[in-house]
């Protein structure tokens with residue numbers, strides 16, 4: 001069994017949930033936030049048999065979209081963005097960021 | 110050290126917390142939601158010595174209950190449930206779903 | 219790649235976020251709560267190359283503080299604290315609790 005942690009944009013989270021349910025894939029959802037843009041996103045935690053990992057990643061990939069978002073760098077981050085001013089900059093946010101972790105054991109009661 | 114991720118029903122989360130504290134088990138709680146029923150539940154994240162993993166799972170097992178919940182399948186899920194209509198169906202929700210993951214290292218400051 | 223799960227006090231979470239961004243470290247934040255004090259805290263989930271794990275832990279360490287908090291043990295916890303009464307007790311809460319977990323694979327789309 002593997003643990004999939006997948007971060008998707010809030011706009012795609014209901015589509016991801018219903019596509020997982022259609023494929024009989026059980027999952028748990030968390031409200032999360034990006035550390036950079038500080039806007040909300042959704043993290044799915046999915047315990048799944050090893051042989052279905054690629055299928056689940058493909059379901060998430062099909063159900064999510066990358067989008068451009070505008071952010072105004074806070075004054076103290078100017079040094080990061082080298083922008084020297086606070087005009088809004090365009091940031092591309094991906095459809096999904098997916099980590100696969102090993103699981104030692106699973107119990108359900 | 111192992112990482113236990115345990116999903117329990119909201120109704121049992123305070124009992125689980127106090128039983129863990131009584132056993133001197135440290136834990137962190139997250140508000141989460143089931144991907145299928147979309148209703149709220151609670152996820153505990155527990156870093157614990159290898160030799161206490163079974164004891165902690167037993168504490169969670171004793172403090173949680175399985176219950177029946179009613180759900181009305183949204184129209185687009187009819188194909189999943191083959192119910193062809195939107196009458197409420199009864200779903201059995203377990204007391205706990207528990208994953209045990211390996212930990213490489215731990216730091217506390 | 220490794221997964222870092224780091225629990226810090228809410229008061230330090232914005233400082234941790236901006237120091238991670240300055241170091242070009244991507245992260246996801248979750249609102250969480252301590253199981254013992256039941257007060258809110260923040261959990262960072264960070265997927266990072268193996269050779270940057272120590273650097274990221276140091277960033278979190280520098281940006282977080284340990285503090286004393288008062289708690290009034292609820293009546294049913296008296297047996298834990300052996301205090302026999304409900305006077306507030308002082309609890310030292312650390313700056314950070316950090317777990318490092320192995321990652322099998324990573325995808326971004």
Ligand SMILES: Nc1ncnc2c1ncn2[C@@H]1O[C@@H]2COP(=O)(O)O[C@H]3[C@@H](O)[C@H](n4cnc5c(N)ncnc54)O[C@@H]3COP(=O)(O)O[C@H]2[C@H]1O
Nearest residue numbers: 007034035036037092093094097242244245246263264265
């Ligand atoms: N220091 C920096 N300088 C310039 N641009 C930066 C940057 N840090 C992030 N970005 C850009 O901002 C987008 C949103 O990042 P955020 O942290 O809000 O939201 C992130 C975060 O919540 C999560 N994420 C991405 N990589 C992660 C990782 N290695 N560990 C944990 N969470 C990650 O996925 C969300 C989307 O990430 P994605 O890479 O598609 O999209 C990122 C990336 O394109």
Ligand SMILES: Nc1ncnc2c1ncn2[C@@H]1O[C@@H]2COP(=O)(O)O[C@H]3[C@@H](O)[C@H](n4cnc5c(N)ncnc54)O[C@@H]3COP(=O)(O)O[C@H]2[C@H]1O
Nearest residue numbers: 024026027028045046047116143144145146201202203206
């Ligand atoms: N492998 C896994 N990975 C990550 N999280 C997991 C998981 N297995 C279970 N969970 C989490 O535990 C909750 C309870 O699951 P349980 O299997 O006891 O109880 C489930 C199950 O009896 C039933 N169920 C779930 N998916 C179904 C489906 N596609 N068809 C029919 N019944 C389903 O609905 C109940 C509630 O499911 P819900 O998603 O709302 O809530 C789930 C979910 O948050």
Ligand SMILES: Nc1ncnc2c1ncn2[C@@H]1O[C@@H]2COP(=O)(O)O[C@H]3[C@@H](O)[C@H](n4cnc5c(N)ncnc54)O[C@@H]3COP(=O)(O)O[C@H]2[C@H]1O
Nearest residue numbers: 133135136137154155156225252253254255310311312315
């Ligand atoms: N092994 C682990 N697995 C998962 N999460 C972990 C963990 N160790 C610590 N944490 C998380 O980090 C927070 C701070 O823990 P710390 O040990 O610095 O500071 C702790 C500790 O000094 C004290 N404490 C915890 N449990 C205790 C107990 N049974 N008896 C006496 N003091 C306790 O209360 C402070 C706050 O604890 P709280 O639970 O509210 O909040 C905890 C919890 O959310």
